[in-house]
Amino acid sequence: SKILEGFVPEYESTVTSKLWDENAIMLGKLNMDEFAMGSSNETSIYGPAINPWKTQDNNEKLTPGGSSGGSAAAVAADLCLASLGTDTGGSIRQPASFNGVIGLKPTYGRCSRWGIIAFASSLDQAGPITKTVRDSAILLSVISGHDKKDSTSAKKLVPDFEAFLNSDLRGKKIGIPKEYQIDDIPNEIIELWENGMAILRDAGAEIVNISLPHTKYSLPAYYVLAPAEASSNLARYDGVKYGYRSSLKNDGGINELYKRTRSEGFGDEVKRRIMIGTYVLSAGFYEAYYQKALKVQSLISEDFKMAFSSGINAILTPTTPSPAFALNSKIKENPVEMYLNDIFTVPVNLAGLPAISVPTGLSKNNLPLGLQVIGPKWNEQEILNVAYRLEQDANFNYKPEEWWNNK
Numbered sequence: 001s002k003i004l005e006g007f008v009p010e011y012e013s014t015v016t017s018k019l020w021d022e023n024a025i026m027l028g029k030l031n032m033d034e035f036a037m038g039s040s041n042e043t044s045i046y047g048p049a050i051n052p053w054k055t056q057d058n059n060e061k062l063t064p065g066g067s068s069g070g071s072a073a074a075v076a077a078d079l080c081l082a083s084l085g086t087d088t089g090g091s092i093r094q095p096a097s098f099n100g101v102i103g104l105k106p107t108y109g110r111c112s113r114w115g116i117i118a119f120a121s122s123l124d125q126a127g128p129i130t131k132t133v134r135d136s137a138i139l140l141s142v143i144s145g146h147d148k149k150d151s152t153s154a155k156k157l158v159p160d161f162e163a164f165l166n167s168d169l170r171g172k173k174i175g176i177p178k179e180y181q182i183d184d185i186p187n188e189i190i191e192l193w194e195n196g197m198a199i200l201r202d203a204g205a206e207i208v209n210i211s212l213p214h215t216k217y218s219l220p221a222y223y224v225l226a227p228a229e230a231s232s233n234l235a236r237y238d239g240v241k242y243g244y245r246s247s248l249k250n251d252g253g254i255n256e257l258y259k260r261t262r263s264e265g266f267g268d269e270v271k272r273r274i275m276i277g278t279y280v281l282s283a284g285f286y287e288a289y290y291q292k293a294l295k296v297q298s299l300i301s302e303d304f305k306m307a308f309s310s311g312i313n314a315i316l317t318p319t320t321p322s323p324a325f326a327l328n329s330k331i332k333e334n335p336v337e338m339y340l341n342d343i344f345t346v347p348v349n350l351a352g353l354p355a356i357s358v359p360t361g362l363s364k365n366n367l368p369l370g371l372q373v374i375g376p377k378w379n380e381q382e383i384l385n386v387a388y389r390l391e392q393d394a395n396f397n398y399k400p401e402e403w404w405n406n407k
Ligand code: GLN
Pocket: 036, 037, 038, 039, 066, 067, 086, 087, 088, 089, 090, 091, 092, 119, 226, 342
């Protein structure tokens, strides 16, 4: 964000401190959408990171996804072994799917948010982006755990996820939610999903049709709740305490300074969210929008709770409704088109659940496609194990450069 121009953090985040403590080697920072708002990396003031994959038929630059698109692109391009991202509505899983790598969003409260700039504090979680499920398990154990500096991080024992990796799925019940079979979903995504089901069935799991009836309200609820929290979190950027300050001649006093700084410092998408957020929280609209969205959020959570309490061990869905799209291709005048990208990932954040995206196939244009495995709260082991099996049997070992070199 331009509003953070020149800002150097004065302390380390807990998740990165934990990596340092285990002697991880840090190579640098990666690009992302401004304040993690976006699905294409294009809201970054630096411009987007570029997906290392290209379609077989043309040379178009593709989005790495967002918001943690830089993190996923760097892993896919082999610039690093692994990276971290944050996920408020899908920002680890969607880029992982677009780049053919593994992305895990932990249960809300599994990792400390200390040192991570808040977008929507009740939804944000950090998580690993890796080349293998095993690496995901290793990193998750390292970055997890209670932190007294973040009261929303849970006092839960952190398992050694790697030690318990197990691809034997006999007796497991895998739920397939009928509401995720949305209209307009391309055939290749349906096929990918069916292949995933076949792999799990062959591994001894039982595939069970389930219903999550409030799924269709997830995006509308998210786009009330996340902007509401964001508008409050972003109130601290005012040009006074730190970061960018408008240098225009100012004779209108402190309010004018705030106004100019924020008008010049925030990008369009961030401004849109601040406006939506302040609107839904304002007197007169608070009950109609914000409180209503909270009620919808409870219903969405309940849907998942019912499924898991009926004996379902994990839920299998596609991660995204399409493969990576070309940069600049989503109509800027219609932000809702961009928001639709998160249709399969957002419900998970609203319910605070863990989920992982695993690449299991290629689109007809030879772009990676991922499947999402969603688990009950605090049971990252379950989704890692299902992902481990998908990884072994889907055997996705394509690399982006294969297509480049064949041109
Ligand atoms: N793309 C979603 C949004 O723009 C999710 C972002 C995220 O998870 N940080 O809000």
